[in-house]
Amino acid sequence: MQDRLSWAQSACARVMRPLVRLALGMGLKHPHLETMLRDLLLDEATRLWQRQGVASPNISQLAVTTGLNRKDVTARVRRPADPLPHTELSAAAKTFTRWFQLASQDPALQRLPVASTGQGLSFEDVAREASRGDVHHRAVLDELMRLGMCVRVDSAQVELTSEGFVPTADLQSTLAFLGDNLRDHAGAAVSNALGEGPLMLERAVFADGLSETDCDMVHQLMRQRWTAMHRELVGVLSEAITRNGAQGPKRLRVGIYLYQGDREGEPE
Template sequence: MQDRLSWAQAACARVMRPLVRLALGMGLKHPHLESMLRDLLLEEATRLWQRQGVAAPNISQLAVTTGLNRKDVTARVRRPADPLPHTELSAAAKTFTRWFQLASQDPALQRLPVAASEQGLSFEDVAREASRGDVHHRAVLDELMRLGMVTRVDAAQVELTAEGFVPTADLQTTLAFLGDNLRDHAGAAVSNALGEGPLMLERAVFAEGLSEEDCEALHRLMRQRWTALHRELVGELTESVTRSGGQGPRRVRVGVYVFLGDREGTQE
């Protein structure tokens, strides 16, 4: 049992090291991280009991599972509000994805008139379809322009300029994507390690002793391959959502990453 705990602690430390670097880089201190960890322990312990059939675990059960004292558990029973947007629910993200798919099939659609007309597809048409009419197309366009994903050609036309919905121009949205992507990547690995269900695809290759030029060449190769795969995935996912009417109970996130760094002993 002691070995098991030591192994798990070491694995958590490896995963958390870049997150601690992010926290320090953004100005978070130990009290912020400790409070966050206590909240997460409580939330995950609640889910653990619920998966075992206990709909509303009591204070004692949560205290024993988390190691927090009863007073602390009692003070934290209300889940804190999440100040980051949910990236998968964004009307801008949905519109961008749909537009990207259409432009991949027909490059002429990279540029669209803003307003709907009888002359062909418009940005208004794409936004209305993607957001199901819940958000005005002008508001969606303003958000995509603010995020640097779209540019105006003139007063009547706009052009898709980004190759993926990665809005680096906005810190809040960038952090939201970082959180969502790393959460689900780690979620797949943890589910596999705990044997919670069928194994999910979660693989990587590693090499060291490479030159800077070789690393950059590999990075370019992965970007090229991902661009092609991304277009195929968007098409498949769009068809899947259409078949289910968007009402299915499951969700999926597919991603890829490349990390370039110094050899171990120099940087972890």
């Protein structure tokens, strides 16, 4: 049992090291991280009990599971609000994905008139379809332009300029994507390790002794392969969402990553 705890602690430390680097780089201190960890422990413990059929675990159950004292559990029964947006829910993300799919099928659609004219597809049409009319198309366009996803050609036309919805021009959105992507990547690995269900795809290739040129070559290769796969996935998933009337019970995130670092001095 002690070995099991030690192994788990070591695995958590490896996963958390870059997150601690992010926290320090953004100015977070130990009290911020301690508060966050206590909240996460309580939240995940509640989910654990609920999966075991206990709809509302009591204070004692949560205290035993988390190791927090009863007073601390009582003070944290309310889940804190998340200040970051949910990346998969925004009208801008949905509009970008739909526009990207259409432009992949017909490159001429990479440039669209902003407003509907009744003579061919417009950005207004795409935004209305993607957001189901819940958000005005000009608000969606403003957000995509702010995030650097598209640019105005002139007062009447707009052009898609990105091949992926990764808004690096906005820190809040960048951190939201970082959180969502790493959460689901780690979620797949943890589910596999705990045997919570059928094994999910989670693979990587490691090599050392490489030159900077070697790394750049592989990086470019993976970008090219991902671009092709991304276009195919968008088409397949969009068709599935349409077929299910967007009412299916499951969600899916597919991603890819490449990390390049120094061979010596890399922390374990």
